Amino acid sequence: MLRYIGQRLAAMVITLFIIITLSFIILHSMPGNIFDDPMLPEDIRVAIQNKYHLNDPLIVQYGHFLNDFIVGDFGTSIKIQPKVPVFEILMEKIPITLQLNIFSLILTIPTGIILGIIAALKKNEMSDHVISTMVIFFISIPSFVFAALLQYLIGFKWGLLPIMMTAERALSWTKFVSMILPILALSFGGIAVITRYMRSELCEAINSDYMLLAKVKGLSQVQATVRHAIRNSFIPLANIIIPMFFSILGGAMVIENIFGIPGTGSLMVRSINANDHPLTIAITFFYSLISLLAILVVDLSYGIIDPRIRIGGGK
Secondary structure, eight states: OHHHHHHHHHHHHHHHHHHHHHHHHHHHHSSOOGGGOTTSOHHHHHHHHHHHTTTSOHHHHHHHHHHHHHTTOOOBOSSSSTTSBHHHHHHHHHHHHHHHHHHHHHHHHHHHHHHHHHHHHTTTSHHHHHHHHHHHHHHHSOHHHHHHHHIIIIIIISOOSOSSOOOOSSOOHHHHHHHHHHHHHHHHHHHHHHHHHHHHHHHHHHTSHHHHHHHHTTOOHHHHIIIIIHHHHHHHHHHHHHHHHHHHHHHHHHHHHHTTOOSHHHHHHHHHHTTOHHHHHHHHHHHHHHHHHHHHHHHHHHHHHOTTOOGGGOO
8 A cells, every 4th residue: 555655646746747847838838928017117027037047948947947846946926926935825825725625525525425315215206306406407507607696696685694705814703604605606516416426326226236135134225225335335426526626626716706715716817817927837736736635535545435445455
């Protein structure tokens, strides 16, 4: 297992290297640059040129960039917060984004699993039809549409919750209440995806031969379902958590802009529009690192979900 983890960590480093390299090349190949801004002070222009070696060929710029990046120097912001280290900006924004996404996952995963189990156990009954209709509805509509509807109905029309999220950094009850609408907007799509997969896998497991054998040995339908069917259904379910995590992170960029959330999602959009390349690359690195760590955790969790699975053979 340790050998497998080591191989996966090495693959993560290589993947991050490729992502960062491609990000650097693409961003520096895009039309327009920071020097197109006539309001840019001359001293800042010279400082940027010296810092990032912008008068040298691109390959030389990349060499200097990579040397700094390896030692953890992400550079300074060029436009969004001039002269402020990118690392400091990220440390200020990351907790806000993580809070939003963690609360969304806490709501999404258990709710989707419970609804999927109910739909499977009540297959072709009224509750199954209601849940299946809800799944189609939630999957078909993008998260930003839900965000606008929630803002209008719950925030504006009924006045039950704040329309915009508060700018507090620390998590407080007031801040949590203001996060409810963006959390709901982010969660509906994920809940629908998990519910659909859970229902499908559990329906197949309930009709399998090992469930018949379990009932022949004396287990009730509920006992056999809980001890065998649900557990086996979690294995393919783990596969969809990865793309779901990606979609939540990607959707957070839009949701953060709609609700005025000062997180990394809105910062990413602003940095791209402002040609703030060091900041854009650092945010890309953050999203890539989180996604790769999520993939590693899900892969390692296979052995916990099903003891028959032992990756790497080092049982």
